Amino acid sequence: MEKIPILRMGRLLLVTIQVDLYDRLAESLEADLVQMINKTGARGVLIDISAVSIIDSFMGRIIGNIAAMSKILDAETVVVGMQPAVAITLVELGLPLSGVFSALNVEKGMELLRSKLTNMERNVDGSDDGSAE
Amino acid sequence: MKNEAIRILQKKNKAILESWMKFQLLDEGLREDLMSNDDLRSQSEELLSALTSNLNDNNIEDAKSMGFEQVNDILASVSISRAKQGFSPRETGNYIFSLKNALLEILQQEIKDPQELYMQSIKIGKLIDSFSIDTFETFLRGREDVILRQTDEITEISTPVIQVWDGILALPIIGTLDSARTQVVMENLLQKIVETGSSIAILDISGVPAVDSLVAQHLIKTVSATRLMGAECIISGIRPEIAQTVVHLGIDLSNILTKSTLASALKTAFTMLQLQVTRKNVTNLN
Known part of the structure; x- marks a missing residue:
């Protein structure tokens, strides 16, 4: 069976979906990714869907699920490179993926994730300082 | 036996054309500005000869028969071109109806027996009426084509996406x-x-006349x-009336960034991109 590779880049995980997702593949991606976040302690997940040209409500939900699960495991999810047609389809399906961050391309997605991580760390530091005083 | 009327019409082709032209030229609705008399004459001649040469005993009562294909083609092209040139429906209708007048006039001159004249007039009248209806349908279709083309053009040109700055797009929406x-x-x-x-x-809706729940959606x-x-x-260009309607309709725009003018939207965009606009320091140049 095909498998979607999950690459580790420091504290981030990079998933590039190069094929059109079918249901089983998406489900296994969901499971693999959650396992991987747990194993590596990743703080951010970047999903590149620039090669995906067809999407249905199930895939939309899986992406939303992945984001929600990652959030519970303390990792932010950014979806990058969504094609216009895919975006329109998702909106028409009534799935605006409100919990998911998006970026135009991998570069901007990385930037977004990094700034989010820095912010989070700063906040954590800030609250620590606050409690110490 | 060949129908009396058909024989007369085929023989008197020339006279009919003259009479038809006379009716057309007398008509108040004559549009010399849209079509010269010479063009009108050649158009009429073509139509008339197609009609009389294709007319026979079998098809005189059936305008849709195969024999009239040529006539119908000519009529279709005439009415479509008239629709595009801007002739009014009345003027186009008169074109065909004056042909009926001409035909009936000739029949009247040639057929002496009132009974026969009546029968033939009814037949010819029905035939031409049927042609008129077809002409009218085609005329309307021609007009509708014009409207459809314009609608397409409006949709095409009315949604320009403008790049106002590196990384900032503006989309002014004009119309509903x-x-x-x-x-x-x-x-x-x-x-x-x-x-x-x-x-x-930046989506600028200052050109949108009204926002209802559907538009907001x-x-x-x-x-x-x-x-x-x-x-x-960012949605910009929200007029006070629109803000009122949106709130009255209970539409929730709270998770959308809205600004009243394009300028303030642009300012916000600059802030988001961490850009700054500053005035050139003129005093330093002196």
Whole structure:
């Protein structure tokens, strides 16, 4: 069976979906990714869907699920490179993926994730300082 | 036996044309500005000869028969070209009806027996009426084509996506937003976002006459789709009346960035991109 590779880049995980997702593949991606976040302690997940040209409500939900699960495991999810047609389809399906961050391309997605991580760390530091005083 | 009327009409082709032209030229609705008399004459001659040469015993009562294909083709092209040239329906109708007058006039001159004249007149009248209806249908179709083409053009030109700054797109919407237009607007905008790699889109609705719940729904959809692509969307140009309607209708725009003018939207966009606009320091130059 095909498998979607999950690459580790420091504290981030990079998933590039190069094929059109079918249901089983998406489900296994969901499971693999959650396992991987747990194993590596990743703080951010970047999903590149620039090669995906067809999407249905199930895939939309899986992406939303992945984001929600990652959030519970303390990792932010950014979806990058969504094609216009895919975006329109998702909106028409009534799935605006409100919990998911998006970026135009991998570069901007990385930037977004990094700034989010820095912010989070700063906040954590800030609250620590606050409690110490 | 060949029908008396048909024989007369075929023989008197020339006279009919003269009489027809006379009727047309006398008509108040004659549009010499749209079509010269020579053109009108050649058009009429072509139609008349097609009619009389194809007329026979079998098809005199059936305008849809195969024999009249040529006539119908000519009529169709005449009425479509008239629709495009801007003739009024009355003028186009008169063109065909004056042919009926001419035909009946000739019949009247040639047939002496009142009974026979009556029968033939009815037949010819029915035939020409049937042609008139076809002409009218084609005329309307020609007009509808014009309208459809214009609608397409308006949709095409009315949704320009402008790049106002590196990374900032503006999309002024003029006119009512319906589902079809929203689709075009959304596609254009998203396509342009991909092409230019912009991260902020400003949707200016100062040209939208009214916002109802449906239009708001369309706007929300566009904003959601833009966000999915990874760009932020600002709605600007919201007039006081529109703000009133939106609140009265109970539409929730709270998670959409809204600004009253394009200028303030642009300012916000600059802030988001951490850009700053400063006045040139003139005193230093002196």
